[in-house]
Amino acid sequence: MATDNKPNLNKFKVSPWLVYTAILLIFLTISFFTGGSSFQEPVKLEQPEFNALLEKGEIEKIIIFNKKDAEIFLTAAALKQASNKKVSKNVLDQPNKGPHYILNLGDVQIFEKKLEIAVAEKKLKNYNFQESSNWSDIIISLLPIIIIIGVWIFIMRRMSGGAGGGGGQIFNIGKSKAKLFDEKTDIKTSFKDVAGLEGAKEEIQEIVEFLKNPEKYTNLGGKIPKGALLVGPPGTGKTLLAKAVAGEAQVPFFSLSGSDFVEMFVGVGASRVRDLFKQAKEKSPAIIFIDEIDAVGRARGKNNMSGGNDERENTLNQLLTEMDGFGTNSNVIVLAATNRADVLDKALMRAGRFDRQIFVDLPDIREREEIFKVHLAPLKKVENLDTDFLAKQTPGFSGADIANVCNEAALIAARNNKTAVDKQDFLDAVDRIIGGLEKKNKIITPEEKKAIAIHEAGHATVSWMLQHAAPLIKVTIVPRGQSLGAAWYLPEERQIVRTDQMLDEMCATMGGRAAEKVTFNRISTGALSDLEKVTRQARAMVTIYGLNEKIGNVTYYDSTGQSEYSFSKPYSEETAKTIDKEISILIESQYERAIKILEENKDKLNQLADILIEKEVIFKDDLETIFGKRTFDDNLAGEVS
Incomplete structure (x- = not known):
């Protein structure tokens, strides 16, 4: 019986346009072979001109229609004369088979007697009477109407979803697009x-x-949750979890995106929501998955520029009603995913609609190792590849980032004609993703190269001398992406960050510009990304985390995301001046601290820069040779030999 549901792949589908074209070709063929009247319109003839042709014997035959009109066919000899040149050929430049002329009759009896005399004198072969026109003329007169009706039927079938129509046709626009x-x-x-x-x-x-065995939970008086919201940064696996649910659940699973509800027509979004829940209820128990629900679930009343009838708000209202209203759907669970839970409407987030919020955070080192094992499985890799080492080299990477690392490593290995992916390929892949593609052909003057080497050596030196700065992995002055040089660190994975740790990181960030100041006594524009990073850190310390004594234990961070709709700041102008001043003091103090560290280690800084100019890439071992072992016994996870 299963074979009955399989589509017949050999079945030929007839397109309506094919039928219309065939009809038109048949008509043209018939018209061409039956005289070609559709190709050449007969010339209207006056009575004296007709009498002259008849008298000369140039008419071969005459057909009289309805005793009103006569079609005149000339002889072959007459068609060769110059006076009949205009009717001798049709528009296709082929011999015109006639009729060549048409004549409006007066008195039919007189005309008939004239023809009888002409036949008797052998000036005319024959003539006959017909009561109606031939079929080609009838079709010609009806052809425009036939074409209009055919096109109208075709358009209506397309609009109604037939003849290749789909859910996107005009009459199906209110239908759900859920797969x-x-x-x-x-x-x-x-x-x-x-x-x-x-x-x-x-x-x-x-x-x-819940859906497979609901009695296990309902026997104790519990109720099945209405919905679950997956919240987390991009690439952490929210949609992948939903795919796993679709693969594991033995119930119908409807999947669509939040943007699928949005359309230019008013009322379409709400109609699609109703249709979606109607389908799910008919197939219950069922699961509905809405990806990127923030496309329709944003807080209402915030976008005042959209006018009085906001289509997105109507869609959200219908979604709220369907999830928990008077006509609540039983045994239909809604899964949704978003990375902007802060902008969702409070009514959508309440218990009874999304009863559970499942946070899908960035993976820790143990979870990253598990993710690597999944994505390494299909790769041809060297034996005993250290997945723990790879997990340590990718702090802050999401599951999607790790999948990208594995793919890039395989591409790099193939580019180098290797038979298996090894450890170095993964390190190169991480560098490629973080820093961008190497640009070894970029033209850099020796003076610029020296400045870049000093800048990067300054980062390396200051970070090596500070206890809480992230451990260094390598430094390079090979241009990557938009940067002219880069230093790779392996930050410690902390759950909380203290003030001294943030200050050390800021000082290490300012080490590049400080090295330029100490070595050349002048600075350059190369520290733009460093300044951006350190300014963001300093502002966070002052305005978000309450780590500034002058401002105190106050935060101006709004976790609900509502402040982005406001044009006013949550503090006074006087406080704003204080905030700007404290940010500047923080940055300048760490800049001076970096200068002091570099002045005390100026010889080692220049030595490191010279090695960097020579080799272009230096590793942790080179720093240990110059500076010696770090004096701190902190967790140096990620050390490389």
Whole structure:
């Protein structure tokens, strides 16, 4: 019976346009072979001209229609004469088979007697009477109407979804665009393919279990949750979790994006929401997954420029009603994903709609190792590849970033004609993703190269001398992406950050400009990205984390995201001046601190810069040779030999 549901791939589908074209070609062919009247319109003839032709014997035959009009066919000899040249050929420059002339009759009896005399005198071969025109003339007169009707039928079938129509046609515009996955659909993703995210997987698996075995929970008086919201940064695996649910659940799974509700027509979004929940209710128990729900779920009343009838708000209102209103749908669970939970409407986030918020955060070092194992499985790699080392080299990477690292490593290995992907390929892939593509052919003068080397050596020196600065991995002056040089660090994965740790990081960031000042007694524009980073850190210390004594234990951070809609600042002008002053003091103090460290180690700074100019890339070992071992016994995770 399963074979009955398979589509017949050999079935030929007839296009309406093919039928219309065939009809037109048939008509043209018939018209051409039956005299070509459609190709050459007969010339209207006056009575004296007709009498002259008849008297000369140049008419071969005459056909009289309805005793009103006569079609005149000339002889071959007459067509060769100059007077009949205009009717001798048709528009295709082929011999015109006639009729060549047409004559409006007066008295039919007189005309008939004239023809009888001409036949008797052998000036005319024959003539006959017909009561109606031939079929080609009838079709010609009806052809415009036939074409208009045919085009109208074709357009209406397209609009109504027939003859190749789909959900996007005009009469289906209010239908849901959700893609349905069920037990018959080949979804290969399962929870085994989702590495890490143990807490999120546990809650998601429980939702699947709700639908598979609801009695286990309802026997105790509990109710199945209405919805779960997956919240987290981009690339952390929210959509992948939903794919795993589609693969594991033995119930229909409707998947669509928040933007699928949005359309230029008023009322379409709300109509699609109604249709989506109607379909899900008919197939319940079922799961609905809405990716990027912030496209329709933003807080209402914030965008006042859109006018009185906001289509997005109407869509959201309908979604709120369907999730928890008078006509609540039973056994339909809504999953949604977003990385902007702060902008969602409060009514959407309340219990009874999205009962659970599942935070899908960036993976830690243990979870990154598990993710690497998943993405390394299909690669041809060297034996005993250290996945723990790879996990340590990728702090702050999301699951999508790790997948990209593995893919880039395979491409780099193939580019170098290797038979297997090795450790160096992964390090090069990380460099490629973080810093960009190497630009070894970029023209840099020796003076600029010296300045870049001093700048990067300054970063390396200051970070080596500070306890809480991130451990250095390598430094390069080979241009990458938009930067002329780069230093790679391996930051410690902290859950909380203290003031002295942030100050050390700021000091290390200012080490590049400080090295230029100490060595050349002048500075350059090369520290733009450093200044941007350190200004952002200093502003966060003062205005967000409350780490400034002058401002005190006050934060101006709004976790709800509502402040972005406001044009006013949450502090006075006097406080704004104080904030700007404290930010400047923080940055300048760390700049002076970096200068002091570099002045005390100026010889080692220049020695490091000279090695950098010579080799273009230096590693942690080179710094240990110059500076000696670091005097701090902190966690130096990520040391490389």
